[in-house]
Amino acid sequence: MSSETRHRGAHSNDAELFSRDKLPVLKQAVADLSWLLSRGYARPSGLKLVGDRYSLIERQRVAVGRAACADANLVRRQHHHSPAKQIQGRRVCIDGFNLLVTLETLLGGGVLLLCRDGCVRDMSSVHGSYHAVAETDRAILMAAEYLQALEIRSAHWLLDSPVSNSGRLAQRLRDLAEERRWPWTVETVLSPDAVLKQTKEAIVITSDAIILDHAQAWYNLAAEIIVHSPTPFSWLMDLRS
Missing domain, CATH: 3.40.50 (Rossmann fold)
Structure with missing residues (x-):
């Protein structure tokens, strides 16, 4: 494969979106979305509720969506x-x-x-x-x-x-x-x-x-x-x- 100069690094605004002071809000958003998913909410609607509540922009919502999971999924993944x-x-x-x-x-x-x-x-x-x-x-x-x-x-x-x-x-x-x-x-x-x-x-x-x-x-x-x-x-x- 030819030598590449590109990297799979951070986006230009990631330093602000994922700074240390944003961590508590993002963690709470993951917890809230996981709670909703555990109670049967569809992921898109649950993510919209949580994202709107915490005023998250799209890239932060993507992160929350990838980090959250329902209780049943968590238990199954741990078991296997x-x-x-x-x-x-x-x-x-x-x-x-x-x-x-x-x-x-x-x-x-x-x-x-x-x-x-x-x-x-x-x-x-x-x-x-x-x-x-x-x-x-x-x-x-x-x-x-x-x-x-x-x-x-x-x-x-x-x-x-x-x-x-x-x-x-x-x-x-x-x-x-x-x-x-x-x-x-x-x-x-x-x-x-x-x-x-x-x-x-x-x-x-x-x-x-x-x-x-x-x-x-x-x-x-x-x-x-x-x-x-x-x-x-x-x-x-x-x-x-």
Whole structure:
């Protein structure tokens, strides 16, 4: 992949929107939205109620929406989460864009959200197009280091084939795996979500809420990397109550 000068960093007004003094309001908004979701409110209407109440602008509302979840979803996700000691010798299936974009955001100095369910989610989005950034290879190497420490048997990466440049990223993952002798396979599929929701014989690595509400077993790799990272460049907003 060609060298890139772009980064998956903060937006121009993030320093104001996600400053330390905004944290109490954002945390309360997440708690309120989670309360509404637990009582059957639809996410769009609940988010509008909470956003209007606290006068949140759109980007703050996106953060609150990603961080909140209903009580039932929280309990299910906790129940199906696999601790690190259960990963050893197992096969894992990785939601590729989900993991790498979060790690790219970490390395690029963008906003990260520690959400109610313990997952770390970024504020980026991949809508039909993905472009490698300056930190892409570092993100892959960071993931590889943690996967090796977990002593997994093998890793199967899934990338969205409709997303532009997914083929290039898949080849980069294959090249690095061959060069470093990592036990990885890489596949581009129409819908990784559909595949991962039905995965039963491998542990799923993702922070995608839709997948987590169906996965039989999952591991919170991005959060483990980010929360325990010794590096000082993460902008992590803890939005848990």
